[in-house]
Amino acid sequence: MNGVPLAAYIALGLFMFTTGVVGVIVRKSPIVIFMCIELMLNSVNLTFLAFARYQMAGFNKTPENIQHSMMAGQMMVIFVMAVAAAEVAVGLGIIMAIFRLRDNVDIDEMNLLRG
Amino acid sequence: MNQTVGGVTITPELLMFGAIAGAAAICAVGVVAFNNAIRSALCLVINFFLLAVLYFTLNAEMLGITQVVVYTGAIMVLFLFVVMLLNLGGSKLLHEKPDPKKFVGILLGCGLFVILGAQILPQLTKVMPMPLSPELAKFGGPEAIGRTLFSEYVYPFEAVSVLLLIGIVGSILLAKRRL
């Protein structure tokens, strides 16, 4: 979109990221915590893409490295997505296993590592 | 017709973006705020969908659609699935007791937002998207992404594929009772 400054996207990303962080701290159900982590990842993705689309001032604007930077941002997003997928698969598997052992998945009761 | 507010000219695109972004932000808050895991998941789905739309506005249509396929179509379905499975076991894990940690966390979160925003955002209000020449406009399409992915980023790509394989194996090992 042409009329939108970069600040808008970054602000949205920042807000989503913060929300995710708060969620991780605040919520007790590990699934929701996972969701919040996904939220953070997506905010980072948004930031990547925004920076890929908006070239900062003082950026060396030869077509090569413009294209390169656009591509770099999108590649990062792709990798983040893949990693997130793997993480979710394994993480939810872990949650299922835990749930199978003990009948609830309150994260505050997974404190076997207490000193 | 475009009046400026705080050095930012209000354009129809900006308003539209504001609508989408606001909805996304509300959904993000909803993810955290809803006590009910399903509702959180639903909010997250909507959020991701709106993000996909934003990706389109950043003319990364390939990634936008990938976002929908991967997140909305696969990951969140997985979430819903698991939430429901656990919900069968008893809905006690869905409602939570109040907790002093909440207030501290929210406070710190706001602090983080304020500090980072105050540092970063003012520098970016003037940065506008660069005009797209037709050949640059192609740089969100499947062809460009495919070329780059398989030429320049092939090693990370392979590494990620191995990672996914490991994820598959690991999740099967975790999920199966008797192998």
Place this chain on the structure above:
Amino acid sequence: MNYESIWLVLLFPILGFLIQALLGTKIEKALGRKVLGAIAVLPIVLSFGVGLAITLGLKEAAAGPVTIGDWINAGGLSIPFEFVVDPLSMTMVLIITGVGALIHLYATGYMNEDKEYARFFTYMNLFIASMLLLVLGANLVLLYVGWEGVGLCSYLLIGFWYKDLANAKAANKAFIVNRIGDWGLSLGLMLIVALLLTSQPNLAGGRYLSYDTMLPALKAALTSHPDMATAIALLLFVGAAGKSAQFPLYIWLPDAMAGPTPVSALIHAATMVTSGVVLLNRMHIVFEMSAVASAVVCVIGAFTALFAALIAFGQTDIKKVLAYSTVSQLGFMFIACGSGAYWAGMFHVTTHAFFKALLFLGAGAVIHAMAHNQDMRNYGNLRKYLPITFWTMVIGTLAICAVGIPGVFGFAGFYSKEAILGGALANSHAQINGIQLGQIAGWVGLGVAALTSIYMTRLTCLTFLGKEERWRAIPALAADNHDDHAAEGDDHDAHHELDANHTPHEVPVSMWLPLVVLAILSIGGGFALANGNAFEHWLYPNPLPVLGTVSTEPTGIPLAIYSMIAALGGIALGLAFYLKGLPKNQGFDESSWISLRRAERDQFGFDNALTVASVEGGGDIARGLWQWIDEGLIDGIVEGFGTVSGGIGQLMKRWQTGYIRLYALMMLLGFVTLIGYFAFAIERGVH
């Protein structure tokens, strides 16, 4: 053969050692003991051949060092891996490999009943290798390596039958006592290095410890520090005394007889114990610099000779007698070295290697024939059963008694001992503020020569002569301290205990052949080497400063007369006492002995006193250290650390609640703080 190929001499025993160690048991299983024995003997013979060839090809002037390669390069100090080829080293090489080959041959027969054949020859070959390294190494560090190597081998071989506690103890004793000597030697080394590094910086190529560069530099340096010369000399002498069993460090040698007899012959009579003399010969410049040290050497040597000779009278174990006589002969050698007649010392080393090896091997033959009973009181009239052994032993006895007709002919010991006494009586070098300790030592040595003749005659008579065969009526306590294969716990019937109806048999050819060869050497060796002072001129082409020539007649009457009188008189006395056989007052009932002999039997209580002092006192010291220093101080500190950190952990533990969200909260807290700080810093930086 060119002396460059000296490394071959060292190579063969190492190869033999490796083969024995890695494949020994397999070869024994596959091909039998004879092949294994051949494989054991062959390398020594080969290196003897090579050494002989090199020696014959050797020029008058000592050849320079043969450098194989770099070994240690530390700072300014460079210690290459190099060999020295000169008369001294080649003499030792010939002794080691020659006598060693004969003794290996002998051992193939002697150890035939033993179970761990391969292990024995592994140690033997390793010993030969390290001994060769000791004498061939062209710098003191290589010598030190060989020094430790022979110490190790001697330890291993003394404790060869380690299942017997006595043997293990003897091995430990030898090792520990040797450590004292090694301590002195290493200190001497360091002192030399320190001295040269300060006085003669950037010596040729930093080779501070190689003989060819070290000795001249040392001479130059010591002229400016005479007291340093004394210190270095005494330290080196401590090392030599430890290895060569001089008083008070001799105590390990008699116990070392616990090892198999070939070991006693090779290591504790012929080669290893003489390495001290070799060291003194190598470093004679230092001793020439300090009269005091030389005097000390002389005195110690003389006292050791006398002391050991006296103790020898009290011994009934045939090997013990030989052991003390070895100590005594070593004393002679040190008299020579101390009084400056280094070549005489080496000469005596050579001849002593011949006849003492001969005597030990003969004793071994007797022991072998007498079912490993070593008590002479059980012998007698063995000449009937062991003629070859008898005659060779007689020759050896005559050689060690230095019998000879002056100017005509003498056994091996005659020439060397005369040279020693002559050198001692003639020298004016070994003296402490005017007292000619060297000459006194010479006179003492003359007396000791007489004593030597007496106790050697005693040994021969008790063993071979006399009518009665005393083992026929064997008493109960005769079964003690013998060369105990039974400790192996296997095949007892192979060598039963000695009992009344035991018939000794002559030893197999592999055992008497070395006897014969050594006997021939004991007869002619001295004569061949001595006429025209061939040995002296070969060993030291230009006479040493401190001692011109050996005086043949220090007091008008030729010295040879003295020594001949001493020898023959001693033999006559011995025959008079012991020709009849075992005197009544030396029977198994030791309470009937005269007190002097009883005192001699237990070394005038010296060994016990020393042992008690060292063991008990050391124990007390160690206990004190353990209880106060270790448990109190060190453990206190260590456990203090432990308890303190444990307490800290106890405190920290409270933070580890196991609540992931709390951790996340902490993370966020730190994050916000950090970001906030940097934001602030940026603000400050911007404005």
Place this chain on the structure above:
Amino acid sequence: MADFVQHLHPAWQALIRVLFFVLPSFMLVPGVIWWERRLLGWMQDRLGPNRVGNITFSRTSKLVPSMLRGKKFKLFGLMQPFADFGKLIFKEDITPSAVDKLIYFIAPGIALFPALALGATIPWGPYSWITPVADVNIGILYIMAVSSLGVYGIVLAGYASDNKFSLMGGLRSSAQLVSYELAMGMSLACIVMATGSLKPSAMVAEQSGPLWGLDYPPFNMIQNWNVLTPYGLVAAIIFGICMIAETNRPPFDLPEAENELVAGYHTEYSSVKFAMFFMAEYLSVVVYGIVLSTLFMGGWHLLPIRFDAMATTYKSFGDVWNLLDTLNGSSLLAPVWVIAKACCVASTYIWIRATLPRLRYDQLMALGWKSLLPFATANLIVVSIWIISTKISSPIIGWVAVLLSAGILYGLYKTINKLNLKNRPNLASRTVTMVDEPSQRREAELVDPAPAPT
């Protein structure tokens, strides 16, 4: 008309396009419902709905024009769906008390959304000014994405109506849809590889080329529909099966298996909400039919015959050929052909429903994961081999290579499956159990290292 549309504001254009796509689809739904019931009735040897909508004019009334008096008009029950719709609208809308209100209300809408959005990239004809709604170059991916959204309506409905059966239905459908997404994507990937583009319009254009790229008779007489290519046939079959599963139609209608879970996810839904689910189902049937026909069966072409090539080959009757060509592809009839193909696909749906029994759950999963997915993957390999060998040499060699590789892959698959069958200890551990049986619970608690939460 094209110019008129193209001169409108883009928003208006979009609206027109959307209407042009959505209205026909919606209009099809009642027809498909009626057709299903009739066809099922015929197949099950009974009459379907044949009464509703028969008009009989009075013989005596003056109000009726004379030519109509006493006349009977039979509509063969075509009005039945409208009658049902009216009934559903006027029924009482019961909302159970325990439901999760918000989700309960939005679920039907969510269910309807993908069915409507699915065809947005499907061209109805060679008229780029009106169709498709968005001719983006990621059309196939868009189809994948939207079809993957189809699960939400069902899952949320199943969860929201606080009811075990509904929840089971939702769970089943989510698992089923996720499983069949994969095979569907694979089969789509095949034709994407073959076409070299992600645009449905480009695909249709490519399909109108000469058969297997052979530009000489008789091959250039025949259009290169994907179903006529070796890989395309397999891909089409797999896509069809996955499509049925995605739309929860029999034999894959486990989410609403009435003999196990009363009515599955829409047990608790009544009147309009239920109608929306109902409509969503049939709408998705139609739209998937359109998608299938577009991607595999030559899009808006009626017959796989290239009349233009014929016109060049057989000069005589050139005009006839051209006319036929116009009729076949590039006329205003093109949307009609698309809809016709969609109806054929829908009829196939109905036929399958009448023929096959419902699968058991583990059969469903086994089919999805162990048959379709491997086959689709193998098909991907086959496609690549086809492409390479046709690029190197002729499509005949391509055929040989493809048949060989297909045989090899099939043998491989069989052997793997056999091995797999040999060492499976017990089927129980293989089937996905939705609820922990108490026995497994107990064993799980036995190995539980942690103290029971208090």
